[in-house]
Amino acid sequence: MRTVSVQLGNRSYAIKIAPGLLDQLGRECARLKLGARCAIITDTNVGKRYAKAAFNSLATAGFSPSLIVVPAGETAKSLKTVQTCYDLLAEHRLERKSFIVALGGGVVGDLAGFVAATYLRGVAFVQVPTTLLAQVDSSVGGKVGVNLKAGKNLVGAFYQPRLVLCDLDTLDTLPVREFRTGLAEVIKYGIISDAKLFARLERDLPKLLWRESKTLADVVARCCEIKAEVVGQDETEGGLRAILNFGHTIGHALENISGYGKYLHGEAISIGQIIAAKLSFALTGLSGRDGGRIRDLFKRAGLPYYVKLNALQRKKLFAAMRHDKKVSGGEIKFVLAKRIGKVIWGQRVPDEIIHQVLDFRLLIPD
Numbered sequence: 001m002r003t004v005s006v007q008l009g010n011r012s013y014a015i016k017i018a019p020g021l022l023d024q025l026g027r028e029c030a031r032l033k034l035g036a037r038c039a040i041i042t043d044t045n046v047g048k049r050y051a052k053a054a055f056n057s058l059a060t061a062g063f064s065p066s067l068i069v070v071p072a073g074e075t076a077k078s079l080k081t082v083q084t085c086y087d088l089l090a091e092h093r094l095e096r097k098s099f100i101v102a103l104g105g106g107v108v109g110d111l112a113g114f115v116a117a118t119y120l121r122g123v124a125f126v127q128v129p130t131t132l133l134a135q136v137d138s139s140v141g142g143k144v145g146v147n148l149k150a151g152k153n154l155v156g157a158f159y160q161p162r163l164v165l166c167d168l169d170t171l172d173t174l175p176v177r178e179f180r181t182g183l184a185e186v187i188k189y190g191i192i193s194d195a196k197l198f199a200r201l202e203r204d205l206p207k208l209l210w211r212e213s214k215t216l217a218d219v220v221a222r223c224c225e226i227k228a229e230v231v232g233q234d235e236t237e238g239g240l241r242a243i244l245n246f247g248h249t250i251g252h253a254l255e256n257i258s259g260y261g262k263y264l265h266g267e268a269i270s271i272g273q274i275i276a277a278k279l280s281f282a283l284t285g286l287s288g289r290d291g292g293r294i295r296d297l298f299k300r301a302g303l304p305y306y307v308k309l310n311a312l313q314r315k316k317l318f319a320a321m322r323h324d325k326k327v328s329g330g331e332i333k334f335v336l337a338k339r340i341g342k343v344i345w346g347q348r349v350p351d352e353i354i355h356q357v358l359d360f361r362l363l364i365p366d
């Protein structure tokens with residue numbers, strides 16, 4: 001088993017990564033000295049596969065779990081589902097010492113984390129992420145929340161889990177498209193802070209795509225280490241944490257204008273990261289060679305690597321970028337790369353250069 005620790009003073013916690021961890025859930029929770037009553041929040045897809053194992057493990061360890069199953073998919077990340085969860089928690093008489101287990105992908109993690117942050121002014125919660133994206137990204141760092149009609153993640157909190165258990169076996173049942181979307185975040189970690197990881201991904205991509213267990217364990221652990229390090233230094237995104245948004249300025253806007261249906265998050269940020277690489281080539285000295293390596297790795301991972309927008313879509317893209325909640329004073333700031341493994345945040349980019357990239361007038365040489 002690999003353990004990564006997130007250092008946040010008295011809110012520090014461990015991320016444990018190994019196959020077969022779901023069966024250890026009860027024993028691991030017992031070490032946290034929490035109350036007996038707990039609730040597992042999961043979705044329909046994950047619930048039918050893994051809820052029983054989670055439930056039994058908790059019950060065997062002496063807990064009294066109840067199960068809350070929400071619909072699968074992004075629409076469950078809503079205040080309406082939050083309300084349903086509160087009612088069920090109250091019905092099951094969860095109290096201050098009780099805790100919530102988030103069993104599922106990023107949707108369940110964000111939703112259950114928000115419920116935990118607010119029910120009775122906060123109860124403990126444990127993340128059991130079951131998608132690659134959730135294991136390397138959303139379950140770590142304490143951003144929890146739900147969507148509004150006006151946009152994604154507009155209501156939320158910073159609320160850290162007490163433990164994160166990444167059971168690598170659960171990734172076996174993940175649909176291939178969902179697996180690849182997680183790879184977009186994995187590649188991001190290489191670009192933003194670890195050239196060695198990036199080189200390993202170039203070398204071991206086929207093994208990773210087969211979900212070979214040793215490679216998967218190494219890579220998930222390394223990504224968690226990078227995220228833990230960044231979050232440990234800047235929990236609430238005053239500065240450094242912004243580097244995790246590499247490729248996300250364009251990526252989020254693309255998700256937004258295509259109505260959150262066409263692209264999965266990882267697909268949108270794959271395109272976003274390649275555009276960011278091109279901007280970096282133009283503005284921050286990223287070499288053509290590094291830019292080409294970035295583009296090629298996303299391509300080889302089976303992720304989309306360009307987008308063609310008509311004039312209206314492009315107008316909407318710029319509007320969406322200006323509406324991003326990370327924009328302050330109307331100014332869009334980008335994270336750009338200097339080389340693979342090193343990025344800088346807070347970079348202003350003239351609209352004209354973005355247009356050049358979108359027109360394919362600014363290309364990275366092959």
Ligand SMILES: NC(=O)c1ccc[n+]([C@@H]2O[C@H](COP(=O)([O-])OP(=O)(O)OC[C@H]3O[C@@H](n4cnc5c(N)ncnc54)[C@H](O)[C@@H]3O)[C@@H](O)[C@H]2O)c1
Pocket residue numbers: 043044045046049072073074077104105106107108110130131132133134137138139140141142143144152153170171172173174175178181265
């Ligand atoms: N909090 C953060 O820091 C953070 C970071 C990145 C993304 N997010 C959020 O994460 C969400 C996306 O998460 P996601 O990509 O995990 O999507 P998801 O939770 O919707 O899961 C994707 C799909 O896979 C299914 N699934 C999950 N695990 C499975 C398994 N082991 N086997 C079979 N099917 C499985 C789910 O039911 C769902 O249909 C978005 O809402 C995004 O905003 C949050």
Ligand SMILES: [Zn+2]
Pocket residue numbers: 137185248265269
């Ligand atoms: Zn992301």
